[in-house]
Amino acid sequence: MAYWLLKTEPDAFSLADLQAAENGTTVWDGVRNYQARNFIRDGMQVGDKVFIYHSSCKVPAIVGIGEVTRGPYADPTQFDASSDYYDPKATPESPRWFSVDVQYRQSFQQPITLKAIKADPAIAELALKKSGRLSVMPVSEQEWQYLCGLAKP
DNA sequence: GCCAACGTTGGC
DNA sequence: GCCAACGTTGGC
Numbered sequence: 001m002a003y004w005l006l007k008t009e010p011d012a013f014s015l016a017d018l019q020a021a022e023n024g025t026t027v028w029d030g031v032r033n034y035q036a037r038n039f040i041r042d043g044m045q046v047g048d049k050v051f052i053y054h055s056s057c058k059v060p061a062i063v064g065i066g067e068v069t070r071g072p073y074a075d076p077t078q079f080d081a082s083s084d085y086y087d088p089k090a091t092p093e094s095p096r097w098f099s100v101d102v103q104y105r106q107s108f109q110q111p112i113t114l115k116a117i118k119a120d121p122a123i124a125e126l127a128l129k130k131s132g133r134l135s136v137m138p139v140s141e142q143e144w145q146y147l148c149g150l151a152k153p
Numbered sequence: 154g155c156c157a158a159c160g161t162t163g164g165c
Numbered sequence: 166g167c168c169a170a171c172g173t174t175g176g177c
Binding site for chain 1: 173174175176
């Protein structure tokens with residue numbers, strides 16, 4: 001079992017939207033970055049825990065937790081010509097992009113803000129601090145436990 | 154809305 | 166295979 005951080009823009013899809021979705025579950029589609037794709041395709045497994053991070057908003061923060069409940073599998077939007085995420089070079093035989101299903105687990109009473117994360121030397125190695133633009137990134141078990149402690153003081 | 158960081162594309 | 170141009174991300 002591994003731990004991850006997934007970014008989402010709350011204006012487009014928030015943790016509350018995940019909670020409200022059917023079965024509290026959504027397809028995490030539209031990842032179009034190779035490094036992020038590799039983490040999904042080669043690293044993610046059913047049962048993995050994910051932090052949900054809100055980006056491009058007033059208070060960027062880790063706001064809660066979800067769990068991988070299916071996948072990884074080929075991102076269906078890459079084959080959909082009407083989708084913003086359509087990729088004409090992808091085929092079902094050799095898909096280029098991958099998705100997982102993510103199910104809602106919990107919302108933090110106290111979100112862990114990017115400001116707090118940046119100011120905390122205990123998590124200096126967190127990928128979020130180092131590679132600001134990656135939308136899927138691994139989190140170590142130590143980082144996971146530490147951050148959960150911050151969220152529920 | 155600005156701009157820095159950085160990934161991707163395409164000409165050579 | 167290099168690298169300049171370009172586009173996107175995302176904090177502020």
